[in-house]
Amino acid sequence: MRVPVVRLPVIILTLVLAWSSSALSQAPSSPVPTSARREVRVGALGIPAALDPATELEGTLPLIAHQVFDTLVAYHEGTTDVEPALATRWSVSRDGLTWSFTLRDGVRFHDGTPLTSAEVVASFMRQLRPDASGTSVVWSALFRGTPGIVRDVRAPDPRTVQIVLLQPYAPLVTVLAHPGLGVVKSVTGGDGTARLIGTGPYRVVDASPERLALEAVPGYWAAPPKSERLVFLEVSGDDQAEAELDARTIDIWFPPGPPRRTEGALSLPGLRVGYLAFQTEKVPFSRKKVRQAVAAALDPVVIGVALEGAAVPLQSFLPPGVWARREGSPVLGGSRRAVKTLLAEGGWSEAFTPTLLVPSEVSPLNLPKVAEAIQVALGAQNIQL
Numbered sequence: 001m002r003v004p005v006v007r008l009p010v011i012i013l014t015l016v017l018a019w020s021s022s023a024l025s026q027a028p029s030s031p032v033p034t035s036a037r038r039e040v041r042v043g044a045l046g047i048p049a050a051l052d053p054a055t056e057l058e059g060t061l062p063l064i065a066h067q068v069f070d071t072l073v074a075y076h077e078g079t080t081d082v083e084p085a086l087a088t089r090w091s092v093s094r095d096g097l098t099w100s101f102t103l104r105d106g107v108r109f110h111d112g113t114p115l116t117s118a119e120v121v122a123s124f125m126r127q128l129r130p131d132a133s134g135t136s137v138v139w140s141a142l143f144r145g146t147p148g149i150v151r152d153v154r155a156p157d158p159r160t161v162q163i164v165l166l167q168p169y170a171p172l173v174t175v176l177a178h179p180g181l182g183v184v185k186s187v188t189g190g191d192g193t194a195r196l197i198g199t200g201p202y203r204v205v206d207a208s209p210e211r212l213a214l215e216a217v218p219g220y221w222a223a224p225p226k227s228e229r230l231v232f233l234e235v236s237g238d239d240q241a242e243a244e245l246d247a248r249t250i251d252i253w254f255p256p257g258p259p260r261r262t263e264g265a266l267s268l269p270g271l272r273v274g275y276l277a278f279q280t281e282k283v284p285f286s287r288k289k290v291r292q293a294v295a296a297a298l299d300p301v302v303i304g305v306a307l308e309g310a311a312v313p314l315q316s317f318l319p320p321g322v323w324a325r326r327e328g329s330p331v332l333g334g335s336r337r338a339v340k341t342l343l344a345e346g347g348w349s350e351a352f353t354p355t356l357l358v359p360s361e362v363s364p365l366n367l368p369k370v371a372e373a374i375q376v377a378l379g380a381q382n383i384q385l
Contacts, residue, residue: 071179
């Protein structure tokens, strides 16, 4: 962390907030073509030429992969609570190092072959190998490297998968629900090229540049898909999306950021969280009361305006629906009297002039505008940045 020459404390800007996930659809008042009941056309940025769930942690590919590849466990809709999927039950050894998963009976891959523990092990091992290269993006992110904290994945019998760890890892079952850990099987197509198939509700029937078509799988083990066909189409931005929505060539658009048109838009907080980090090794931010004063000085309404719809201020440290979230007192906002009292109790001096550092990374947020809003809000409480 860079510290100014005068060795004053530094605040790093990654405000406590949750990025929103948005989708834009045709206006509800518009007549819906009969064909929409059979086929849903989805616009998105970055349609992959081929599906490999292991290569992308977020974005369009996991969205599509979720339709084609099942995971051992799944997130309950709208939350990160875990429920059975390909595995119907699981247990862990007393030392927390060996997890055992019992596979569901009657599940088949899209080529008709049955799912066994051997296929699950092979699917995980292709990511776990140190030479996995591009096929280990998700694995390395979720398991602290490749192979990371996983010692081995094995199949003691056709219905049981065991994951053996180097150390206990509390989030294991939760991360196994990520689409990037979908179970895949490699098959050779009629043209001699290898491709990946899954056990999910849809299978790939057509893949061409900037277009991917999926069809519902008859006899899928879970609830039947709500549409017979999904077609994912490349849409580069607001102009193209609005034109294609108006022309009814797409039904839904998943924009990379907040859409320009809000009519028909659906949005909910995503899982990506930012926060305002303090340099707690030095005075004054080593003092809890001073950190609490800063939080109290930040009005969530003012911060919300600066976020421009790309995110929402959180009044907890985790967004709604996330495992381990706990409700409690609001994190942000407080009266001028409360701020003044906390600063006094924390030994704040007007001689302190912290530096606010803003990341230069590409983001859906206007980070300089958010930083300016923070600077103004804190300045109004005699906390000068």
